[in-house]
Ligand code: ADP
């Protein structure tokens with residue numbers, strides 16, 4: 001029986017958390033394959049908090065591939081979505097569901113169409129890595145639907161072609177995106193450095209300074225940086241390689257002072273290269289700067305870092321407290337310095353353990 005003559009629908013739903021880089025990826029050496037100019041390291045958040053939920057479905061009654069993001073239809077024509085779909089379809093396997101009478105052969109996936117519905121439970125395109133959770137979830141759910149045999153590291157290389165940071169969300173815990181050497185990107189993938197239990201006293205607190213969509217997407221921002229900044233070459237070649245080694249050690253040894261120092265200085269350098277881009281890119285705002293001062297003052301007064309901060313391509317603060325006690329004190333300080341309903345109301349201060 002031909003697949004066209006049947007009426008059935010097959011669905012898979014997956015949820016994927018976002019990840020926040022503590023050594024940042026910023027700059028590509030290949031725009032199409034999404035190959036970075038340096039390694040990066042991130043923490044994958046708990047999936048019950050900032051995450052994407054995606055349902056992918058296939059049916060012979062669908063006439064084209066379609067996608068809805070947060071309830072609104074978006075185009076799948078972009079090169080990145082097409083790269084992911086092409087790579088996954090090329091690896092698709094036979095799928096059978098005898099109860100439903102479904103019998104899909106490998107080659108059928110080339111002509112079957114997909115409907116994809118995705119929701120982010122946090123602001124999209126606001127510097128909280130929605131592209132990371134979103135594209136990782138898309139690749140993962142499609143891989144399940146089409147019964148791929150590839151492991152998470154091979155899937156990470158596909159997710160990378162959707163959004164670079166997405167490759168790191170295929171793993172939990174502490175993850176490194178190895179930039180790789182090959183021109184075809186075959187060795188540019190994510191590896192897990194340590195799982196989520198390794199350093200579980202850390203508490204992540206996210207202050208949503210602004211949920212608005214940023215003016216400069218990460219993709220175009222880093223393209224401008226690579227084209228115009230002189231500092232970015234120094235960062236990628238001299239600074240990051242040393243920090244990667246030091247950060248791996250800090251994570252392995254649960255050395256919070258080193259971890260915090262590296263995360264804060266790397267975030268600051270990333271925003272410095274944004275300022276060194278022409279025309280300059282300002283992702284942080286006055287409230288972001290006030291949060292940095294607040295944390296820095298506290299860390300100095302304590303004589304050793306209690307909290308690390310890092311800001312992605314947006315004004316929202318990600319703070320990492322060394323333990324629950326410090327996290328409670330940090331929340332108190334934030335609420336005192338940025339009172340609710342005031343001009344600097346942080347909107348939502350989320351506590352992620
Ligand atoms: P962010 O800082 O949120 O990652 P980016 O500029 O890197 O911002 O990427 C935002 C883009 O990522 C969105 O405009 C959209 O194209 C894509 N994106 C975000 N969430 C999803 C999702 N759940 N599924 C597919 N694509 C998504």
Ligand code: DP6
Nearest residue numbers: 021024025163164165218219312313
């Ligand atoms: C500042 O992965 O969003 O969050 O690869 O063009 O999709 P594309 O960019 P994206 O860039 C993320 C940049 C960052 C740092 C990081 O996550 O490492």
Ligand code: CO
Nearest residue numbers: 129131132218
């Ligand atoms: Co992004």
